[in-house]
Amino acid sequence: MIQDTETLKSNAIGSKRIQHVGSDSSEGPIVVLFVGLHGNETAGVKAVDRVIGSLLKESHIVNGSLYAITGNMEALSQGVRYVDTDLNRLWEKFNTEQDFSLSNQQNESTPVEHLESLSIKSAIEDILSKHNQHHQEIIFADLHTTSSESCAFILLNDTLANRSVARKFPVPQILGIEESIHGTLLSYINNLGYRAIGFEAGAHTSRNSVIRSEAFIMLLLHYNDMIKLEETELSEYETKIRAYSDVPDTYFDIRYHHIIDDSETFSMMPGFKNFDPVDIGTPLAYHDNKLVKAPETGRIFMPLYQKRGNDGFLIIKKVSPFWLTLSAWLRQSFIHSILKFLPGVRKVDHQTFEINRDVAMFLVKKIFHLLGYRVTEKDSSTFVCYRR
Template sequence: MIEVYSEALDKTIRTGRVIGKINGHKKGPTMVFFGGVHGNETAGVFALHKVFNHINPKEISGTLYAITGNISALEANKRYVNNDLNRLWKEASIEEIKSKTIVNSDEAELLEIFDLIQDILNKDSGPFYFIDFHTTSSKTIPFITINDALINRKFAKQFPVPVVLGIEEYLEGPLLSYINELGYVSLGFESGQHTDKEAIINCESFIYLSLAFSKAMSSESIVGFPIYYKQLQDQSYSIHETFEITHLHSIKPDDNFIMAPGFKSFQIITKNMLLAHDSNGEIRSRYNARIFMPLYQKMGKEGFFIIQKIKPVFLKLSEILRRLKFDGVLVLLPGVSWQDKRKKVLQVNLKIARFFAKSFFHLLGYRSQTVEKNYLMLFNRERTSLKSMYKHELWYKKSH
């Protein structure tokens, strides 16, 4: 099996960006899968090779793409070469890279993927689905990460794995955040630990479930569909709740950060528990919560995250408030206004912002934020979501 996977990686490096493209026999969704955006995370690459070599185009509706992420980093078996490719996808960064006469390895990868995405969006028809496969340096159950938009929540909840919201509030420039800002469904699937064979199997299972849930392929035509579902259900220990990130421990190269051994994602931690060490000494938990994606590799700026479960009543409340566009009422308050007529960015005077709880803005879909002059700028994925593209999909209507 190791030889087969090595051959798949060698083939990926030789053949280039597109692992595979399948044109279905009739109209349907366009599904775009990414593997290897981080070069030391190969599970998605292996799984995409295997599945795309087995799929019968006559059983597909729509168009499927399997795309390689960072080819240079895959060849070097490194997370990245010069810059983390999954932190470059900000509009300003993309424009800056496009204006350069000389780009480094990772920037060249971005430009190729950017052009390919634009080409797909221009030539293919929706609804569009984008799925990015990753693995973690620590032990973990499989899980989904999403930007907190209702279209993402609804599609993600079909899978028998936990869903983690709010990654966009703590990370700048992930590929899927950029795609979600364009308005499309975009999911990140973390399938397991880097070197775990189960991570590959989990990716394969996720691909088949994605095809069924999007109606690119009927579940009846997927041999072993219940097995794929049970694989993810068992691997996640039937944890199917929704969590949100509440804290990130960021690190710098000179911090000499060392994670305490043995932690795995979703593990319950208690206040004052020893989590890691750095140049300043011990790092202990300030929360009774769960640890998420603890860092056990040399490359990376995120030491660990803290997550907490979201009660279903708050998920439902946030859906109701977003449908009512309740954030439109906020602009009636002094010190609160829209940045422009597009009504995508809410600006709140910093003197007023301190009276609002962070969780209140989360209910309305505002998670990503920056400070400009005297204002807190809040970005809402809900107002950029292309809901009309998905409103007739079964998974969207069911959740109503």
């Protein structure tokens, strides 16, 4: 059952799975925060403690409910990214043949993160059950940090509803992360039909990451009409999370993703930070003792400087404002009803299409992205396009 937080430990990492402040009523705005999904990312955990501590001292009146769900509690206690498997890469397994929640057999070989995810899933279901009459008022946010130095930024699955939440923050916005990084909790929440964004505060061990995480939470509550910040407070928090002067406060999308099977075989060249500009051909890393160069010009994104993970680096580029405006209009147009008549396009169900790449060869991903679809590869000749 959901319990209000009454006391907070000064070092509350892993002390509670779920904390709640605000109204006992099911009505009003609802914000649900996830922190510590990776055990080496403690900034969000510390920021939640600071925010909740402040709210409990009645420095602000809370309209609605704020929930904070701690993620990988065992990994947090050990100070590692994960114990057996990445907790933020397994959420796509639910409701598939790999759904480990259907098994009643749990033993010493059961991955720690499977048990952690089931507990988190139960907490989510409790919250949704309590607020089931207020579906449109719920916002989820997942707080993270990165292994390299970085300004703050937001990750989002590219839906118009997610854009409306994320665009209020004066930081770069990265669209369509779910196509490159699979099995995330954000995608799971979006697939349930709720708004969800990710906030990356900066480097794992940076004090600024705690400060930015706290500022993000306070701004999210303010923007969602849960608390009322004075103009000076609002300006102060926005200044704390604002991007570096050389990083545009705009939308980006992912153009290249360098995936690795074994992080021990990958070594990023030193000195790269999130959003650093790179030209095509720039040496970036060594993978399996081979030099990896930038396949195109853009900005480096999430370079891997830790020995756990499968995402070596990504390259991102700015998205044109015209493209964003056009996509917003098209997503609410009649175009979806005629897609099934296009060459190489087969309708699977009311929100899914399969595309024969040998027939529909040109601009498939761009067109379906424009219309708000997630595009994944089923095999070498087939795209699956799922309407977000």
